[in-house]
Amino acid sequence: MLARTRRDSPAGRDELHTVPGYVSRSMLASFVAGDGFTIRVPPMAGAGPGWGEVLGLAPLDAPEIHIDLSALRFVEPLFLLRLRAFMDWHAARGHEVVVEPPADRDVHMYMSRMGIADGLPDSCTCPTLPHRVRDRRDVLIPVRCLLNPDDSDSLDAELGDLLNAHFDGPLARLGEAFTMSASELTDNATTHGTSATGGYVAAQRYQRNRCVLAIADTGIGIPNHIRQVEPWLQDDGQAIARATEPAITAADDRDITPRGYGYQHIIDTMIDTAVPQGQLRVWSGSGRFELTVRNGHQRLKRGRSTVARTPGTWIRIELATR
Amino acid sequence: MRLMLAEHGIVFSTRDRGRRMLEHFENAIVDADSVVIDLAGVRSISYSFADAFIGTLMTRSLAGELPPAELANVSESASRSIKRSLDNREIDVSRLIPA
Numbered sequence: 001m002l003a004r005t006r007r008d009s010p011a012g013r014d015e016l017h018t019v020p021g022y023v024s025r026s027m028l029a030s031f032v033a034g035d036g037f038t039i040r041v042p043p044m045a046g047a048g049p050g051w052g053e054v055l056g057l058a059p060l061d062a063p064e065i066h067i068d069l070s071a072l073r074f075v076e077p078l079f080l081l082r083l084r085a086f087m088d089w090h091a092a093r094g095h096e097v098v099v100e101p102p103a104d105r106d107v108h109m110y111m112s113r114m115g116i117a118d119g120l121p122d123s124c125t126c127p128t129l130p131h132r133v134r135d136r137r138d139v140l141i142p143v144r145c146l147l148n149p150d151d152s153d154s155l156d157a158e159l160g161d162l163l164n165a166h167f168d169g170p171l172a173r174l175g176e177a178f179t180m181s182a183s184e185l186t187d188n189a190t191t192h193g194t195s196a197t198g199g200y201v202a203a204q205r206y207q208r209n210r211c212v213l214a215i216a217d218t219g220i221g222i223p224n225h226i227r228q229v230e231p232w233l234q235d236d237g238q239a240i241a242r243a244t245e246p247a248i249t250a251a252d253d254r255d256i257t258p259r260g261y262g263y264q265h266i267i268d269t270m271i272d273t274a275v276p277q278g279q280l281r282v283w284s285g286s287g288r289f290e291l292t293v294r295n296g297h298q299r300l301k302r303g304r305s306t307v308a309r310t311p312g313t314w315i316r317i318e319l320a321t322r
Numbered sequence: 323m324r325l326m327l328a329e330h331g332i333v334f335s336t337r338d339r340g341r342r343m344l345e346h347f348e349n350a351i352v353d354a355d356s357v358v359i360d361l362a363g364v365r366s367i368s369y370s371f372a373d374a375f376i377g378t379l380m381t382r383s384l385a386g387e388l389p390p391a392e393l394a395n396v397s398e399s400a401s402r403s404i405k406r407s408l409d410n411r412e413i414d415v416s417r418l419i420p421a
Contacts, residue, residue, distance in 0.1 A: 155335065156339070160365060163366070179366040180368060180403075182335070183333065183334070183370070183371070184368050184369065184370060186336060187337055187371075191336070257373065258377070259337075261410070262368075265406060
């Protein structure tokens, strides 16, 4: 295990040696200095969304930021969204971002076929490997940005193709829940999570019995949104849990239009279609929320708060046939 | 007048798209005697889209702002979203969506 140290390299860069543990935004911010800044991502950082804190959207003064993914051994969609949002966010502020790709070729290939570098700002460098169309058979939705209504409409067309192409056989029973989740969360991200960098979505199929959808935005976050109408909800975890209840919304037209049903509709769809295993996880502010459904029954629902703060809203939905 | 929603896609997600869909159809239906929203071929409608398009259309139809409207070929999947919207708007669902 590497201890966290700070040293000035001969190149004048401060380096952050990460430990296989949580890295807070405050820790990152404290190492900003010099000509550049390096974030060295741990091997399993891509496996769980919590590790995405390493790529917290802390304001950094370094004109050039290096992200060292060389040690990465596993990546899943939510981490890719974190990485892409990080690059877009810093590019919008005039920073250069250089990504050193994973040394593990399979991981690097996965990132490439998930489209991590598609449409990347000119100031960002993220090398990818060439791949064939048939290598993307497990890609449900490559990493895509949701900036305007056209992006959402294009995603609708893509979801239609997905239903026809991927959700047959064992996965057929997951198709409705997957599509409904993508639809409602896209609406949330583009309505309540607006920002200069917009929202992001990606999804992957694992073999023929599981799929993971990740969707995110860099907006004000669910707790701040809900506190516009329920300011007493100071605990971010409770605020997220509250947001999943019917008719809870801070939308401007809530008094004349029945809004605030998106999350409940996702949950109900998992239940009504008897998804064998469904999991919804949300990260926003210091709040963490988890809900599970098993064979048409809600099994777990909890919101809690942590020390770490996550800007925006980050959501992961996993659906499995067993 | 019959409106074939599948001519515009088979998956419909956002509230904004629902609002734009209603705006798109409004001029065409305002002088019709009646309107049928035909959902044949539509695979998925989110609650947000359903409420912004169908929910709003039905509300305005019942208020006399638009012609009488009904639904046709509503899949089980689409009916979940549409029923939720119409229930929230206190519109009699059974008359609009066959059991």
